[in-house]
Amino acid sequence: MIKIRVNGKPVAIHDEDKTLLDVIKEIGINIPALCYHPGLPARGSCRLCVVEITKPSWNGRSKIVTSCLYPCEDGLEVLTHSPKVIKLRKVIIKLLLARCSDSKELQELALQYNADVSRFGTKENEKCILCGLCTRACEEMGIEAISMVNRGWKKEVAPPYYEPPENCIGCGACAEVCPVGAIELTETNGIRRIWNREFEIQKCVECGKYFATVAQLEHLHNKYGIPLKDLKTCPECSKKRVGTVLKKTFFD
Amino acid sequence: MIYPEKCIGCSSCELACSFQHTGEFRPTKSRISAIRWPKMGVSVPLTCLQCEDPSCMKVCMVGAITKDKETGLVSINQEKCIGCRLCTAACPFGNINYDPEEAIVFKCDLCDGEPQCVEFCPNNAIEYREATDALLQRKKKVSAKFAEILEEVR
Amino acid sequence: MKADFKVVDRIIESYGCKKNSLIQILQDVQEKYNYLPRKFVERVARKLGVSLSKAYAVATFYKAFSLNPRGENLIRVCMGTACHIKGAPEVVEEFSKILKIKPGETTEDLKYSLETVNCVGACAMAPVVVVNNEYYGNMTPGKVRDILKKKETRKG
Numbered sequence: 001m002i003k004i005r006v007n008g009k010p011v012a013i014h015d016e017d018k019t020l021l022d023v024i025k026e027i028g029i030n031i032p033a034l035c036y037h038p039g040l041p042a043r044g045s046c047r048l049c050v051v052e053i054t055k056p057s058w059n060g061r062s063k064i065v066t067s068c069l070y071p072c073e074d075g076l077e078v079l080t081h082s083p084k085v086i087k088l089r090k091v092i093i094k095l096l097l098a099r100c101s102d103s104k105e106l107q108e109l110a111l112q113y114n115a116d117v118s119r120f121g122t123k124e125n126e127k128c129i130l131c132g133l134c135t136r137a138c139e140e141m142g143i144e145a146i147s148m149v150n151r152g153w154k155k156e157v158a159p160p161y162y163e164p165p166e167n168c169i170g171c172g173a174c175a176e177v178c179p180v181g182a183i184e185l186t187e188t189n190g191i192r193r194i195w196n197r198e199f200e201i202q203k204c205v206e207c208g209k210y211f212a213t214v215a216q217l218e219h220l221h222n223k224y225g226i227p228l229k230d231l232k233t234c235p236e237c238s239k240k241r242v243g244t245v246l247k248k249t250f251f252d
Numbered sequence: 253m254i255y256p257e258k259c260i261g262c263s264s265c266e267l268a269c270s271f272q273h274t275g276e277f278r279p280t281k282s283r284i285s286a287i288r289w290p291k292m293g294v295s296v297p298l299t300c301l302q303c304e305d306p307s308c309m310k311v312c313m314v315g316a317i318t319k320d321k322e323t324g325l326v327s328i329n330q331e332k333c334i335g336c337r338l339c340t341a342a343c344p345f346g347n348i349n350y351d352p353e354e355a356i357v358f359k360c361d362l363c364d365g366e367p368q369c370v371e372f373c374p375n376n377a378i379e380y381r382e383a384t385d386a387l388l389q390r391k392k393k394v395s396a397k398f399a400e401i402l403e404e405v406r
Numbered sequence: 407m408k409a410d411f412k413v414v415d416r417i418i419e420s421y422g423c424k425k426n427s428l429i430q431i432l433q434d435v436q437e438k439y440n441y442l443p444r445k446f447v448e449r450v451a452r453k454l455g456v457s458l459s460k461a462y463a464v465a466t467f468y469k470a471f472s473l474n475p476r477g478e479n480l481i482r483v484c485m486g487t488a489c490h491i492k493g494a495p496e497v498v499e500e501f502s503k504i505l506k507i508k509p510g511e512t513t514e515d516l517k518y519s520l521e522t523v524n525c526v527g528a529c530a531m532a533p534v535v536v537v538n539n540e541y542y543g544n545m546t547p548g549k550v551r552d553i554l555k556k557k558e559t560r561k562g
């Protein structure tokens with residue numbers, strides 16, 4: 001068991017794999033963590049989750065670390081809202097907001113932390129904060145259709161060669177995990193559009209409802225060997241099919 | 253355990269379930285549904301079977317779907333879910349659904365051990381019990397026949 | 407082209423076809439062809455079993471890689487802080503004017519590519535221009551023509 005203190009309050013931790021952010025969230029302290037998602041590996045790219053840590057043995061010295069990456073160590077004293085932390089977090093919010101001035105999420109944070117951007121010029125029409133959640137989601141899916149391309153101020157998320165990604169299955173997980181809604185996904189008339197590619201959505205062979213992209217179903221087929229024809233009914237109709245068989249089992 | 257012969261197709265389970273999970277009486281948000289053949293006077297209640305080797309769990313790449321070793325419950329961790337929705341297509345029984353309003357996938361969670369569908373079924377067509385030998389026997393029989401018919405209809 | 411694929415394959419094999427050799431392999435390909443042709447990036451990715459998106463990410467991250475054909479002579483003008491304030495922008499402008507290309511571009515005859523870089527570590531002789539591997543310090547717009555003339559005559 002590991003014992004740490006968060007803002008002076010002692011906390012006992014049983015699961016040693018937990019990060020500081022996990023613990024901070026669990027005990028109900030709210031700190032911003034835009035690039036964190038419980039289902040994906042942490043990367044520490046937004047820097048908003050910074051906290052100040054120290055130990056009695058450090059002779060009064062302290063460190064600033066990203067809590068989403070920092071493991072729980074016995075004896076750590078963690079400060080989530082010390083003056084130093086607030087000051088840094090404010091700068092980070094300002095910088096992010098200067099990049100993405102229209103982002104509601106960032107504006108809210110700015111309000112909370114009383115941060116105004118006047119010092120920095122703002123970039124227009126930018127939504128992405130380059131947190132990398134989408135690329136991580138795509139990677140976890142085993143697809144890797146998008147990645148962080150270029151470098152420095154030209155850095156952005158894109159598919160290779162900025163072309164509609166061939167291997168994308170149109171699952172939309174990237175759009176789903178994006179903390180600022182920067183990835184556009186639209187669905188009209190049986191076509192899903194994402195990353196400049198159009199995906200045909202499968203019509204349920206029973207009821208005609210659109211329910212998943214054909215590419216998603218093909219992916220399931222290729223990876224898990226599920227017969228394609230078993231994948232062509234929507235959940236409701238699959239249920240009905242099972243019901244029909246059950247009915248026969250019991251009543252015929 | 254499901255007893256289709258006892259089901260009267262009254263929708264109580266669906267209403268109880270949707271109310272328990274969403275606070276609304278909306279069968280579309282229910283984790284259980286009764287498939288009905290009104291003309292024959294027959295209906296079958298269906299919900300997650302808590303599979304031994306769940307397809308939904310297999311296709312979930314971020315480990316948001318897990319099966320409890322002790323209780324056998326297959327559950328979704330909403331926090332971990334990244335919304336790829338592959339599970340909804342992978343479940344052969346159609347027991348995971350997507351809720352576009354909440355943007356989440358959902359399935360039966362056995363109401364933490366007190367299934368409301370069981371509670372509110374007026375005719376005991378759904379039961380929630382420890383598996384006894386007799387029950388397992390029945391289950392085996394039913395599934396054998398089920399498999400047979402499934403082969404036929406395919 | 408087939409022969410070229412063989413060359414690339416040989417490079418890949420020389421590193422044991424290992425994923426973590428991606429950068430070295432791309433470097434060798436870049437060295438050989440002066441840029442990274444798309445077919446080869448795709449080839450390398452496929453052979454190593456890394457996704458194209460990852461290979462593309464690496465290829466666009468490092469300044470050493472170029473996805474477009476580079477000219478025979480690579481002119482890099484330092485635009486680091488020291489060079490910048492000592493007049494590098496004018497030097498770039500002069501190159502642009504004579505070669506009729508903007509930084510990041512290559513002349514049509516594939517003779518010259520013009521690039522700007524950030525500090526080559528020789529601030530004492532700022533502004534600095536690096537042509538291939540030769541360094542020219544204390545550059546002025548006036549010296550631009552001399553450098554180009556030298557290149558021409560040497561090629562003869």
Ligand code: FES
Pocket residue numbers: 032033034035036043044045046047048049050066067068069
């Ligand atoms: S949540 Fe830790 S750096 Fe973004």
Ligand code: FES
Pocket residue numbers: 484485486487488489490524525526527528529530532533534
């Ligand atoms: S700034 Fe040009 S060499 Fe350092």
